[in-house]
Amino acid sequence: MVAQPRQKINTGFWRPPGAPFAPCSGWLVHAIIKPACLERGVIPIRRDTKDSRHERVYLLPKTIDYYQEQLTRLLEEERFAEAADLLAFLLACRTDDAITVAEWQRLYDWLADFAGEGHPAAGGRGIEEGTEGEDAASEQDLRMRRLAAKASDPAYVERLLDMLRHETDLEKKLLAVDQLALADHPGVDAALAAWLEGARLHPLLQFRVLQTLKRRGVPGTVVLERGGGTVELAIADTPLSMDEFPAAVRSVPDMVRRALSLTDPGMAPFAAGVWQDFLACVYGTNLYGALAAMTGREAAVWAAGLHEFLVLSVTGEDPEKPVLPFYKLKETDAKAVRASRNALLTCMRNPYGPF
Numbered sequence: 370m371v372a373q374p375r376q377k378i379n380t381g382f383w384r385p386p387g388a389p390f391a392p393c394s395g396w397l398v399h400a401i402i403k404p405a406c407l408e409r410g411v412i413p414i415r416r417d418t419k420d421s422r423h424e425r426v427y428l429l430p431k432t433i434d435y436y437q438e439q440l441t442r443l444l445e446e447e448r449f450a451e452a453a454d455l456l457a458f459l460l461a462c463r464t465d466d467a468i469t470v471a472e473w474q475r476l477y478d479w480l481a482d483f484a485g486e487g488h489p490a491a492g493g494r495g496i497e498e499g500t501e502g503e504d505a506a507s508e509q510d511l512r513m514r515r516l517a518a519k520a521s522d523p524a525y526v527e528r529l530l531d532m533l534r535h536e537t538d539l540e541k542k543l544l545a546v547d548q549l550a551l552a553d554h555p556g557v558d559a560a561l562a563a564w565l566e567g568a569r570l571h572p573l574l575q576f577r578v579l580q581t582l583k584r585r586g587v588p589g590t591v592v593l594e595r596g597g598g599t600v601e602l603a604i605a606d607t608p609l610s611m612d613e614f615p616a617a618v619r620s621v622p623d624m625v626r627r628a629l630s631l632t633d634p635g636m637a638p639f640a641a642g643v644w645q646d647f648l649a650c651v652y653g654t655n656l657y658g659a660l661a662a663m664t665g666r667e668a669a670v671w672a673a674g675l676h677e678f679l680v681l682s683v684t685g686e687d688p689e690k691p692v693l694p695f696y697k698l699k700e701t702d703a704k705a706v707r708a709s710r711n712a713l714l715t716c717m718r719n720p721y722g723p724f
Contacts, residue, residue, distance in 0.1 A: 379585075385454060421430060428464040437469075445548055453480045472540075526554045533564055543577055550581040558587045566593055572720045576649040578605040596654030597723025609650075611645060617663040618648065624672035628695035629679070636679050644675060647713060650720045656712065669696040674709025681710070 372650045400723045428436070436459055444453040456477040464470060489528060529552070549557055564570075565578045580603045582591075591602045608614050622641040629637040653658045663671065680688045693702060715724050 370589065380493060395716050428459070428462050431678065433464065433466060433469060438639070444544065449480055453477060468472055475567065503672070513601045519634070523554060526552050526557060530560050534604060539571055539574060546574070546577050546581050550584050558585055562587065562591060566591055569594065572650040573646065576652055579604060580609055582606045583609060595722070596651060596656065597721070598654070599724070600653045602653045611641070614648065615661045617665065617668045618660055621675060624669065624696060625675050625679070628672075628676055628692065630694070632690065633680065637685055640675060645680065647716055650716050651724065654722070656724055669698055670702055670705045671709045672696055673698055673702075673706040674713060677706065677710045677714040
């Protein structure tokens with residue numbers, strides 16, 4: 370029996386298609402149907418429209434939330450073939466969410482077009498899985514070489530840059546930025562830096578471009594509008610992963626996962642993703658400076674605030690049990706916990722700031 374979600378409120382989060390900031394849709398279904406192909410390391414970009422194996426699989430709203438999270442991570446890690454195969458699986462299932470299905474189809478078509486194979490319009494066969502026992506790392510290296518070769522084609526690079534300037538879909542912009550990280554083209558660095566400084570971009574997109582510039586070894590600083598003010602950021606200081614954030618910042622989602630595993634295990638996996646999106650939005654602002662300088666107790670306050678935020682966003686209600694004891698906090702810390710929770714809410718509702 371699937372647990373029924375408690376009454377929830379609309380927290381008004383901004384959510385790009387296919388990349389939710391937080392699990393806003395309700396209680397997480399624990400019995401998730403996971404495609405077996407994701408257990409393997411290499412997955413082809415292809416969709417067999419005659420494959421009816423999954424036609425009887427009905428995706429509940431909470432199951433869709435789970436897959437959206439998995440899809441987002443695959444794209445962030447540049448595992449595009451796996452993302453395409455997951456999309457093919459999802460498109461073969463049944464759901465009443467027509468908007469999400471349309472988003473999945475657009476993203477699948479874009480990935481297939483990027484790969485140049487495995488799509489009827491491309492006339493290719495797809496990236497084959499390889500013979501049994503073939504080393505997955507070698508397959509991944511081969512795939513990355515193919516991606517790099519395509520992203521180094523001057524005409525294709527111009528298409529990607531044009532997408533950044535004119536595309537309205539944030540998801541496609543993010544994918545284009547990721548591909549430009551691989552491009553061997555003399556004009557990419559200057560074009561990305563100029564676009565970053567000259568356009569009003571979503572903070573997540575700003576942060577992704579900063580990461581791309583760092584990966585490409587671009588030196589110097591950039592000046593941009595962020596968090597309601599103007600900031601100057603050194604490209605080389607941009608964290609490329611959670612491991613590169615300050616220790617106190619990294620400790621927050623770990624504390625929340627441990628606490629939620631005892632009370633709401635279905636929410637625990639979302640802690641890191643929500644916190645990472647929050648950091649991407651506030652990076653370079655005064656708020657981020659305060660987070661980077663947190664003491665252990667201040668980190669516990671933010672962890673408690675993130676805990677309350679997750680419960681509120683999923684159920685629409687405050688936690689049934691006080692969260693302070695999980696973080697060894699006292700009643701005198703309740704006001705600070707509420708302030709941190711409200712900061713998360715403010716950022717997710719209006720990621721442009723001020724905050």
